[in-house]
Amino acid sequence: MQRIALFALLVFALFSCEDVQDNNAIIQGNANDVFLKGGAVATRFDDGTVVINGSSDGEELTITLTSAAVGTYAFGPGSANAALFTDASGESYSTATSLGNGEANISESSSTDNTISGTFNFNAHTFALQDTLNFARGVFFKVPVIGGTGTVDDPSFSQGMSATVDGASFEAVTIEGINVTGNIVVTGVDGTRTINMRFPNTVTPGDYDLALGEFEATYGIDGVATAGTSGTLTIISNNVGTGEIQGTFSYSGDAFEITDEPLQSSTKNT
Numbered sequence: 001m002q003r004i005a006l007f008a009l010l011v012f013a014l015f016s017c018e019d020v021q022d023n024n025a026i027i028q029g030n031a032n033d034v035f036l037k038g039g040a041v042a043t044r045f046d047d048g049t050v051v052i053n054g055s056s057d058g059e060e061l062t063i064t065l066t067s068a069a070v071g072t073y074a075f076g077p078g079s080a081n082a083a084l085f086t087d088a089s090g091e092s093y094s095t096a097t098s099l100g101n102g103e104a105n106i107s108e109s110s111s112t113d114n115t116i117s118g119t120f121n122f123n124a125h126t127f128a129l130q131d132t133l134n135f136a137r138g139v140f141f142k143v144p145v146i147g148g149t150g151t152v153d154d155p156s157f158s159q160g161m162s163a164t165v166d167g168a169s170f171e172a173v174t175i176e177g178i179n180v181t182g183n184i185v186v187t188g189v190d191g192t193r194t195i196n197m198r199f200p201n202t203v204t205p206g207d208y209d210l211a212l213g214e215f216e217a218t219y220g221i222d223g224v225a226t227a228g229t230s231g232t233l234t235i236i237s238n239n240v241g242t243g244e245i246q247g248t249f250s251y252s253g254d255a256f257e258i259t260d261e262p263l264q265s266s267t268k269n270t
Helices: none
Strands: 026-031 034-038 041-044 050-053 059-065 071-075 082-086 092-094 101-110 115-125 132-147 162-165 168-171 174-180 183-190 193-200 206-209 216-221 224-239 244-253 256-266
Touching (some): 059 101, 082 132, 092 115, 168 183
Antiparallel strands (some): 026 034, 041 050, 162 168, 162 256, 174 183, 224 244, 244 256
16 A cells, blocks of 8 residues: 655746845755756645745746754655756656755744745756756745645555565555646655656546556666556546545556556645
8 A cells, every 4th residue: 555745846936147136035056057046935734844936937946845944854765855846848857766866954944034044955857767957056045934734644544655566575665756747756665676657636536558648657776767668557536635546556668567556645735
């Protein structure tokens, strides 16, 4: 059975500039050596998760943190902290892939004006691990945190991902789910093995081809991902309001086969 906590997107406005000129809320950094700067706002969910929002000219940056407290928050596969960048063409780069890494450091969390400040950097990859984005020298300053707009997970809804791959058991030790640009991306990691699936966050009950259009799946070993060439995702229920999804999945590709397994996930959508 599987429960994926999918964190709300945090995106911010991106504009060309050279440095911070005022004391307004700001976030900036270098995306593959291109300097970006923009305003920012954060949302605090009922479970403490904090996301920072913004977008401009079709580009989005997403950073999700489990808390607004001072400290270091590591990005990577299976981490509840995540960074995601979507370029103007719609290509997304996520730290939730098997090769993702980086961190955010909150250096100041003010209860007086309810803002957070800090730094971040990360390496993110496309869903199939074909392209890489490096975001360096990231800074967020005096970002206002707005609370009370999230939803609390149902404590009776157990989290997990299990499967059978080429006859061998796959039990995810870490699980990460991200809701990005209208799609849910789920990553389960068991040692050096990784299962990824992507599907629309508004998917309705029914059977769907996992190698067609908006539905994709990959299987990775030692950071090398292979796309599924055939398979089925069966959605039993998808409650967009509570973020709970139930169903089953099975798919195969060159040199691997994942047999039919149950799926039960809890998502947090924006």
